[in-house]
Amino acid sequence: MESIKKSMPPVLVVVGLLVIFHFAVMPIPDALELAVAELPNYGVLAFFFVSETILGLIPPELFIAWAGKTSEPALNLFFIALLSYLGGMCSYFIGRWSLKIPAIHNYLEVKMAKQLIMARKWGGILIAVGALLPLPFSVGSLVAGMLRYPFKYWVIIGLLRFLRFALYGAAIFSVV
Numbered sequence: 001m002e003s004i005k006k007s008m009p010p011v012l013v014v015v016g017l018l019v020i021f022h023f024a025v026m027p028i029p030d031a032l033e034l035a036v037a038e039l040p041n042y043g044v045l046a047f048f049f050v051s052e053t054i055l056g057l058i059p060p061e062l063f064i065a066w067a068g069k070t071s072e073p074a075l076n077l078f079f080i081a082l083l084s085y086l087g088g089m090c091s092y093f094i095g096r097w098s099l100k101i102p103a104i105h106n107y108l109e110v111k112m113a114k115q116l117i118m119a120r121k122w123g124g125i126l127i128a129v130g131a132l133l134p135l136p137f138s139v140g141s142l143v144a145g146m147l148r149y150p151f152k153y154w155v156i157i158g159l160l161r162f163l164r165f166a167l168y169g170a171a172i173f174s175v176v
């Protein structure tokens with residue numbers, strides 16, 4: 001509970017800045033639309049990669065819809081699926097790296113020892129759910145890294161991310 005209290009101020013600051021931006025500058029959906037319209041394809045892809053690495057807060061469906069409106073929809077859909085996968089991989093390694101921070105390491109190994117046993121046992125399901133469902137994949141990958149889930153299994157299970165993008169792309173492209 002104490003760690004939640006400590007993590008709330010930065011989260012509230014970010015949310016506050018987003019709210020201020022939304023109401024004082026321009027609505028966030030309009031800002032995203034403008035960014036997509038003004039940025040070259042590589043700019044949109046780079047923006048998506050950063051989003052997918054840092055908690056995946058922007059829904060990938062927006063980028064799937066963008067891919068459907070480009071001159072090369074299948075290629076851009078593949079690129080965003082690949083970048084999502086690679087962003088998740090970066091998150092996995094950020095999770096592993098974060099264990100070098102003594103406070104995080106001690107918290108996980110001491111206070112969460114019992115939960116860690118179950119989480120490590122069922123970590124593959126966490127990764128699969130994050131890869132397939134509209135949940136932030138990077139969060140599941142970050143946690144998998146923090147749990148020291150075997151990377152070789154993360155690589156294989158994470159490939160489900162491509163299936164998700166193919167299915168969502170087929171559905172969104174038929175609507176767009």
